[in-house]
């Protein structure tokens with residue numbers, strides 16, 4: 403009967419609200435829709451997706467009622483309801499299988515050598531087929547489920563902190579993988595995000611590397627072959643390099659590769675990072691603010707034309723991957739054009755994400771310190787973390803109120819190590835910011851209480867504050883960039 407093929411207005415509005423909610427950015431601030439679906443105020447969590455399981459009983463009830471009416475496949479719905487029901491069935495399949503997808507991600511993350519359990523993939527494909535999805539299309543949805551779970555893993559779990567600045571960061575990272583609308587992303591942009599570069603800005607130690615990894619590990623990876631395997635594992639999708647650690651002579655060869663005989667020591671052909679990063683990969687260029695103008699020109703060419711030429715070759719090669727770059731130089735510095743090409747900046751800055759400082763995070767949510775300490779300790783000492791936590795928090799409470807954490811999360815990691823070893827943490831930089839740290843260093847130097855290493859480290863830090871790049875510090879001191887950086891960050 404034709405009327406059977408329509409959703410009731412009530413079902414239609416429930417499903418519309420459901421899909422608008424679950425296809426939006428899960429780190430969004432719109433709790434209102436979720437509360438309406440839950441029938442009560444939605445509790446606050448790191449991500450709204452934490453609550454999607456709670457929507458399942460109401461969804462199951464409605465789908466069961468439709469089944470009773472003989473409606474359980476897409477082609478049994480009228481055309482105007484099919485788009486909506488497609489999204490509903492996809493969400494239903496996803497909620498039933500995401501834990502199995504998580505199992506695969508955990509397996510890959512731990513680098514286990516045993517074969518991963520992939521038996522859920524044919525099950526899921528069968529379920530989608532039963533809903534009436536075409537087999538080719540179903541493979542794409544399974545790949546999208548894998549992608550969504552990787553994104554949750556790296557955006558939600560790997561980045562600790564519930565403060566508003568961290569929520570904003572997560573929202574931006576999610577958008578850089580999926581845009582603001584997951585539905586149009588899946589239709590139009592899935593597998594086509596390679597030309598969307600991202601520039602991460604933030605002080606040293608804020609976690610730009612983790613943010614870059616979250617973007618890099620959240621890209622589209624198709625399902626391939628009759629054995630239903632994903633084309634790449636997690637480890638293969640993200641290639642990171644710190645440009646300030648590559649000497650000027652090596653940087654081009656590292657990035658673009660070289661041909662045999664291109665220079666003394668080039669005894670073989672060598673693939674650079676751009677060649678190794680394929681269309682499923684992301685190349686992370688850390689400390690982009692430190693590269694020389696000639697290298698910037700070459701990188702600009704890769705961004706514009708998506709080609710690069712290995713040293714000693716005349717044959718351009720195509721770059722298939724995506725670029726994420728990061729710098730701890732400020733936006734003003736980059737835009738002022740001193741040492742940084744404007745056209746390069748504009749080509750990189752299509753998507754700028756600012757990674758918040760630890761002091762911004764703690765100003766918004768002081769409890770974030772405890773959460774971070776627990777996570778960092780867990781990484782450092784495993785199960786012993788619980789026993790150490792209280793003592794560490796007590797030692798940290800000795801710090802002045804509003805201590806500014808100039809070295810951000812990296813400094814906090816260092817503080818934890820020092821507290822474990824010495825029972826207390828005395829910051830190298832005094833509270834009050836860089837000026838008082840500089841004052842303290844000058845006073846100590848005048849008092850003759852610094853050894854040679856402290857003298858050099860302090861001098862490098864002063865220069866870095868003034869000049870802004872490791873390269874400039876290296877030029878003035880006659881050290882190489884890597885050594886200068888080591889002195890600056892200790």
Ligand SMILES: Nc1ncnc2c1ncn2[C@@H]1O[C@H](COP(=O)(O)OP(=O)(O)OP(=O)(O)O)[C@@H](O)[C@H]1O
Pocket residue numbers: 560561562563604605606607608609610611612613688729730777811812815
């Ligand atoms: N939100 C966070 N949750 C957990 N760990 C974090 C977080 N932010 C930073 N970290 C940790 O802090 C350390 C420093 O982070 P990272 O190296 O990514 O900083 P960065 O901003 O890239 O610094 P730099 O500009 O000096 O390279 C790392 O060990 C990282 O895992």
